[in-house]
Amino acid sequence: MTGNIIFYISVAGMLVGTIGMTLSRNIIKKILSLGIVETSINTLYTGISSRKSIIPPIVNGDFSIAYADPVPQAVIITGIVISFALLCLSLVFAIIIYNKYHTMDIGTIESNFEREKE
Amino acid sequence: MKAMKILGVIAAAVIFLFVVLQARIDLVFPEGLEEIIERTNIPNAVTAIYLETRLYDTIFEVIVFSITALGVTTLFSSLPRSAEGSQQVFGSVTVYSGGLAALSVTLFLYVVLEGHISPGGGFVGGVVLATGIVTYGLTSNFAKANSHYDRFKIKIMENASLLIIFSLVSFIVFFPETHARLLASGEFGEVLSGGLIPVLNILIGIKVYAGAWKMSSEFINRRGTL
Known part of the structure; x- marks a missing residue:
């Protein structure tokens, strides 16, 4: 039950983040939307692991209790670090772009870039 | 233009709903918890998975993290630094943040040393x-925190821990029987058990600390007009 609710909420979060990434004109807002998508994916994996039970998989030798599935949790540890790395690198590129064009608006950046090329 | 945007949002929502309705949420995963615990002889199943049965994932994750730290430092090296004297320091916050730093060191040691028998890692x-x-x-003094970074030789520690992680992981990959014997010899649920897993936890902790601190200090050094 808990897993299903978390599943639907995280899919809604992914939808919101994707729409924000495609429609916003500001680079920082795009990066924030990417963060929303990454957090929703982490929540989705947590929901998948808690479908059967929400007891954490720290076993005391008793296997009769229904534990949460440890495999999605272990997989998402990798995903969290990768998303952290991705956010860091995209923020660095945003700072570099701001230092060069002094704006965060992608329309202005594109027109400045086109003018530079000519 | 506005109508196109609204149409696009509706189309994306329909595609997402389609995916949600198609997904089989009641899919049952194969039972493997008992096998994993018996194989690794440590209580925390998540640590057992990411440091034993899915070790390749972890090593590539460490590589990605190192490359990101390297990339952030390299890309930032061409940008100008902010002035050192522009930081405002408040007395009481300095005292509290020093205490918080000491607490976080204690918590780090607890979480890392008991990562294989309790939640953590x-x-x-x-x-x-x-x-x-x-x-x-x-909150207190950034120049002082940077001098700690230099004094404790954290850069050398980071690279050394990366090298030791690689050598230990290749040992586990190439000699799985020896590591299985090491795992079986420990007492279930004790701190000194789990073969090389606690050592790997400590080294990964140092590595992640050094990388995260390096990246944040680069970001703070080039904070611009703030």
């Missing part, structure tokens, strides 16, 4: 320590 511990030290650097 190397990645969590490294982030805990980095958060404490970055709070200390932001």
